[in-house]
Structure formats: C-alpha cells, structure tokens
Amino acid sequence: MSSVLLEINGGVAEITLNRPDKYNAFTREMSLLLQEKLDKCASGEIRAVVITGAGKAFSAGQDLKEVIEMEGGGLGNILSEQLNPIVIKIRNLEKPVIAAVNGVAAGAGANIAIACDIVVASKSAGFIQAFSKIGLIPDSGGTYFLPRLIGLQKATALMMLGENISAEEAERIGMIYKAFPDENFKEEYRKLAAQLASMPTKALSLTKRALLDSSQNTLMQQLQLEDQLQVTAADSEDFAEGVKAFVEKRKPVFKGK
Numbered sequence: 001m002s003s004v005l006l007e008i009n010g011g012v013a014e015i016t017l018n019r020p021d022k023y024n025a026f027t028r029e030m031s032l033l034l035q036e037k038l039d040k041c042a043s044g045e046i047r048a049v050v051i052t053g054a055g056k057a058f059s060a061g062q063d064l065k066e067v068i069e070m071e072g073g074g075l076g077n078i079l080s081e082q083l084n085p086i087v088i089k090i091r092n093l094e095k096p097v098i099a100a101v102n103g104v105a106a107g108a109g110a111n112i113a114i115a116c117d118i119v120v121a122s123k124s125a126g127f128i129q130a131f132s133k134i135g136l137i138p139d140s141g142g143t144y145f146l147p148r149l150i151g152l153q154k155a156t157a158l159m160m161l162g163e164n165i166s167a168e169e170a171e172r173i174g175m176i177y178k179a180f181p182d183e184n185f186k187e188e189y190r191k192l193a194a195q196l197a198s199m200p201t202k203a204l205s206l207t208k209r210a211l212l213d214s215s216q217n218t219l220m221q222q223l224q225l226e227d228q229l230q231v232t233a234a235d236s237e238d239f240a241e242g243v244k245a246f247v248e249k250r251k252p253v254f255k256g257k
Contacts, residue, residue, distance in 0.1 A: 004036075005018050012046070013048070014052065021055075025060045042093065044256070049096070059106070059108070060104060062107060087115045090116055097118075101122070103126075110127045110128060111146070122182045127176075128162060132162045202257065
C-alpha cells in the first residue's frame with residue numbers, strides 16, 4: 001500500500017502518512033509522495049486539508065535507517081529536496097491545512113505539524129524536538145515556527161533539552177490549538193475540517209497570507225497589506241453572499257470563490 005494516502009470527501013482532502021510499522025518516519029519516497037498529494041490539494045474542489053498519521057504515530061521524523069544507508073552516510077539533500085518543500089507547499093497552499101496529530105510527532109514530524117495552519121492532537125499524543133539527542137539542529141521550519149508560537153525562551157529549552165511535551169501541555173503553552181480525547185479524536189478533527197471547508201475559502205487563504213507576512217512586516221507594512229488583501233476579499237463571490245445573507249438574516253452558503 002502507498003506510504004501516503006489521499007481521500008477527498010465533501011471538499012476536505014485527508015492526507016494520511018501511512019508507514020505505521022515505522023511510526024510514519026519519512027523516507028525519500030514518502031516525502032516526495034506527500035509533496036505530490038499537497039500539489040493535488042490545490043484543486044478548486046478542495047477547500048480544506050488534513051494531514052494525519054496511520055497507527056500510533058503522526059510521524060517520528062526522518063527515517064534514520066535510510067540516512068545511514070545513503071552514500072557517505074550523511075543527510076545529503078534530504079532537507080532541500082524532501083522536507084523543506086513539504087513545509088513550503090503547506091504554507092503556500094491557498095486553503096487551511098490542519099495537522100491532526102494522532103500520536104507521537106518527533107523531529108521533522110513535529111515541525112511539519114506546527115507548520116500547518118491549525119494543529120489539533122489526541123490527548124495521548126506528544127511532541128518531541130528530538131534533534132539534540134542525535135547531534136543535529138531542529139529543521140523543517142522548527143526554528144522559525146516554534147519560537148513564534150511559544151516564545152524564544154520556551155522554544156530554546158524544548159529544542160535543546162529534547163523534552164516530550166504532552167498534547168495537553170502543548171495546548172496550554174500555545175503550541176497547538178486543541179487537544180481532544182482519543183476516543184473521539186477523528187470525529188472532532190473531521191468536524192473542524194468540514195467547518196473550514198464550508199467557509200469563504202478565498203478569505204481564509206488571504207488571512208493565512210497576512211498572518212505569515214506579519215512576522216517580517218512593520219506595522220505600517222502590515223496595515224498596507226491588510227488594505228490590499230481586503231480589497232481582494234471584497235471582490236469575491238463569497239463576500240457578496242455573506243453580505244446578502246446578513247441582510248436577509250440567513251446562514252450564508254459560501255462556495256469558496
């Protein structure tokens with residue numbers, strides 16, 4: 001069976017990392033396949049994306065056995081060709097991407113999760129910045145996203161010490177949006193994805209862009225960007241529908257256009 005599965009239902013694309021016997025650790029084949037699946041999610045019929053894992057893990061990060069077996073025994077082009085493009089595709093995808101962390105998320109697995117727009121986790125899940133334990137630095141965007149989520153001091157400690165953070169602790173410190181009970185985790189993240197898929201997709205994508213750019217903009221630059229993006233949003237069919245529904249005192253029916 002494929003190491004990455006894609007199921008589309010009701011405007012939601014659910015991508016499942018599917019090497020459960022290896023805790024969904026990334027191989028070259030799996031990384032490139034995930035890139036392909038993310039590219040397919042650019043389709044207009046898809047209005048929200050979920051990335052989750054099969055079995056007991058979200059992802060244990062890079063498959064170190066494959067690294068050892070590589071010629072020269074080094075990391076080679078793993079970051080530039082395999083993992084970094086995944087992060088870039090998630091951030092550039094013009095629709096919300098949910099990481100549904102069903103189990104352990106370690107190393108690159110943890111950082112690909114927090115690169116997503118909204119992160120939810122089962123209460124039995126955990127997040128580990130495991131890089132220091134094998135003499136590496138955090139990668140896959142971790143040093144960019146984590147300090148912005150939880151602050152420099154906390155991110156430094158988690159990355160240097162390599163502590164296992166529970167889903168509930170991750171929610172408490174602002175690393176993730178919510179932790180759900182294991183028994184209804186799938187139901188909850190699918191409900192969230194369905195809600196996002198029914199919303200004005202263009203406005204959500206513009207919100208995503210504004211938030212990402214805010215980390216490098218001055219206040220004046222961000223105000224100007226909001227002005228530009230708001231003009232674009234106001235030109236959408238969904239804005240027209242939203243206003244009409246408000247006036248008519250009914251629930252809007254957005255089409256993502």
